[in-house]
Every structure is written in C-alpha cells, then in structure tokens.
Amino acid sequence: MAKQTNGIISTLDMKRPGVKLLYWGLFAFMAAVSLVCLLPPLWIMLSSLKDVKEFFTIPPTIIPKTYDLSKVVSTWKLLDFGRLYWNTLIVTAGCLFFALTFNGLLGYFLSKLRPKGSAVVFGMVLWTMLLPNTLGMVPIFKNIIDFPVLHLNFSNTFWPMWMMAGANAFFVIVFKGFFDNIPQALIEAARMDGCSPLGIFRRIVLPLSKPVMMAVTIFTIHGTWSDFFWPYMVLKEKSLWTVIVAIYNMKGTTTLDIQFIALTFSIIPPAILFLFFQKYIMQGFTFSGIKG
CATH class of the missing domain: 1.20.5 (Single alpha-helices involved in coiled-coils or other helix-helix interfaces)
Known part of the structure; x- marks a missing residue:
C-alpha cells in the first residue's frame, strides 16, 4: 500500500x-x-499604532509609516483594562464551569443512562434550537430581574451569563454525540464493579472526553469573551463591565484611533487561545470511537 x-x-x-x-x-x-x-x-x-495624522490620511495606509506607542499605554489606563480583563475572566470561568458541568451531565444522561422519557427530553433540547434567539429574550430578562420562586434580582451579577451557559442545546448535542461513541461495555463493567452513575461519569467518561471538552472549552471562551448583548443588559454598574461592554460605551467619548487600540486589546486573548487549541475543535467533532 x-x-x-x-x-x-x-x-x-x-x-x-x-x-x-x-x-x-x-x-x-x-x-x-x-x-x-x-x-x-x-x-x-x-x-491603532499610527499617529493621529497618519490615521486619518486618505487613502489610508496599510503598513504604518510612524508609530505612536504611547497611545497603547494611555488607552490601557483610560479604560482600566486590568479590571475589564478580570471581570471578563470571571464571567468566562463561570460560563466554562457551567457549560462543561451541566451540559456534559445532560449529554451523559441522554447518551448512557437513558431512563424512560429521555427521548422526550432530547426532543425538547432539539426543539429549542429551532426557536429564534430573539424569542426568549423578553422572558429571560424578566426572570433575571425577578427569578421565579426565589424572587431574586440577578441584575448586576454574573449569574445570568453563567446559568445560560449551562443550558446550551448545541453543547448538549455535541456531548451526547461524543458519549454515544464510548463503548457501552466500559460503562457496564464499571457498573458491575459497583460504581455509581455519577462515579462512572467522573472516573470513566470524563478521562476519555478530552477532545470534546477542549472543543466546548474553546467555543465557550470565545463566545463568552465576545458576548455583548446579555452583559450589556445585565451589568449596569461600570465596575462590573466586561471588555466588550466597555468598548461599546466608549463610543462617542474617545477618538477612533483609541477605539481601535481598545479593539486590539479585546482581540488578542481569544486569538492566542484559538492558535494554541484549534486542533481540538475538529477532534471534538470527528472522534469516532475508542479502540481497545
């Protein structure tokens, strides 16, 4: 051959x-x-690195002839990017935890446990993907300011973004598709050894799920970092703003070149993450089974 x-x-x-x-x-x-x-x-x-005169020249230049690096430092201090990065990191970490934990558990529930009624649950998960995203905005926002039963107001907190990340139909389908390819014999062997369903998930399923978990991690971090609508609707206090919300609110208050520098600060972290972990995206979707 x-x-x-x-x-x-x-x-x-x-x-x-x-x-x-x-x-x-x-x-x-x-x-x-x-x-x-x-x-x-x-x-x-x-x-963003051009000086002001070159920035507004017509026709624009692609490669800067002059550099004004002082604008980078002044923009960082102006928007307090250390705080913005920290807020965005907290939101992203919480969304990642909720996305992996709750979507992964539901995918495991639908793939390996499959109790009575699981087909109906999976059908409802698929059905939610057919609904336009705008359809749920009003009821979701109402529940944020007056959470059912508990009657709590979650505005100006990160909880709404975290909880929405834990109820992602796309991630549930991805997890279920991956778990379907894990041999059932491994699950049955662990069950015969007295392992509980949650123990099987933690000791058997999770160690074999690195590709799909990395793929979901990349999508979650990228989506959360660039998310604008819900952070803008929920986080009204300036001290809680994320990077994207702060950049939007600086519109009309700063010059265009400063806004470009701020956009550069927002692009760099997810770009670096994608470059390092892009190989796991296709592995998460195409992993077809476990041999052994």
Whole structure:
C-alpha cells in the first residue's frame, strides 16, 4: 500500500499531474480565504499604532509609516483594562464551569443512562434550537430581574451569563454525540464493579472526553469573551463591565484611533487561545470511537 503523506492523497497520487494541480489549487484557494479573514483584524491592530495624522490620511495606509506607542499605554489606563480583563475572566470561568458541568451531565444522561422519557427530553433540547434567539429574550430578562420562586434580582451579577451557559442545546448535542461513541461495555463493567452513575461519569467518561471538552472549552471562551448583548443588559454598574461592554460605551467619548487600540486589546486573548487549541475543535467533532 502506498504511504500516505498528504491526508487522503498518497505519495503515488501526488505524482499524477492532475492530482498535484488540484491539490495546490485547493491549497492556494484556502490560503486566499485565510488571508481575507485575517486582513480586518490585522488592519485594526496596525492602524491603532499610527499617529493621529497618519490615521486619518486618505487613502489610508496599510503598513504604518510612524508609530505612536504611547497611545497603547494611555488607552490601557483610560479604560482600566486590568479590571475589564478580570471581570471578563470571571464571567468566562463561570460560563466554562457551567457549560462543561451541566451540559456534559445532560449529554451523559441522554447518551448512557437513558431512563424512560429521555427521548422526550432530547426532543425538547432539539426543539429549542429551532426557536429564534430573539424569542426568549423578553422572558429571560424578566426572570433575571425577578427569578421565579426565589424572587431574586440577578441584575448586576454574573449569574445570568453563567446559568445560560449551562443550558446550551448545541453543547448538549455535541456531548451526547461524543458519549454515544464510548463503548457501552466500559460503562457496564464499571457498573458491575459497583460504581455509581455519577462515579462512572467522573472516573470513566470524563478521562476519555478530552477532545470534546477542549472543543466546548474553546467555543465557550470565545463566545463568552465576545458576548455583548446579555452583559450589556445585565451589568449596569461600570465596575462590573466586561471588555466588550466597555468598548461599546466608549463610543462617542474617545477618538477612533483609541477605539481601535481598545479593539486590539479585546482581540488578542481569544486569538492566542484559538492558535494554541484549534486542533481540538475538529477532534471534538470527528472522534469516532475508542479502540481497545
């Protein structure tokens, strides 16, 4: 069998002119698409370093001729980005905990425990994905300011974002699809050894679930970091603002170049995270089983 060195294309196939032309054509196309996607954030980052005169020149320059690094420090101090990063980190950490714990448990419940009525529950989870997001905004906001039964007001707290992250239908489906590929024999063997359902989840399922957990982690962190609507609606006190809310509220009060620097500060953390953990995204969706 020919040794494969280029994914599904073997070394022998690469010697054929037609296959080689198709391969490099697709490669050039994907490189062009990647460049188009990278240009906007790169332009924002480079433009934020220009001095004021060059920033407003027509036509605009892509590569700065002059740099004004003092604006970076002044923007950091102006918006107090240390506090904004800390608030956003707290929101993100809570959302990550809720997303992994509660969505993972429900996916495990629907995949491996499957008691009576679980098919109905899964159908309801799927049904929620068919509803427009705007449909639930009014009742959700009403429950935030007057939580049912307890009659608590969760405005100006991070709890609403955390609880919404723990009820994500998409993550439940992803977890269930992954857990379906874990051999049932492992679950039955642990059950025969006297392990409880929660113990099976903690000792058997979770150690085998690194790919899907990393994928959900990346999506949760990226989504929470860039989330604007609910933090803007819930967090009215300036001391609780996240990065995105603070950048929105600075509109009209600062110059455009300062806003670009603030946007650069908001882009860097999720971009670094994605570069380090992007390989786990596809592993989380394509992991097809466990051999052994």
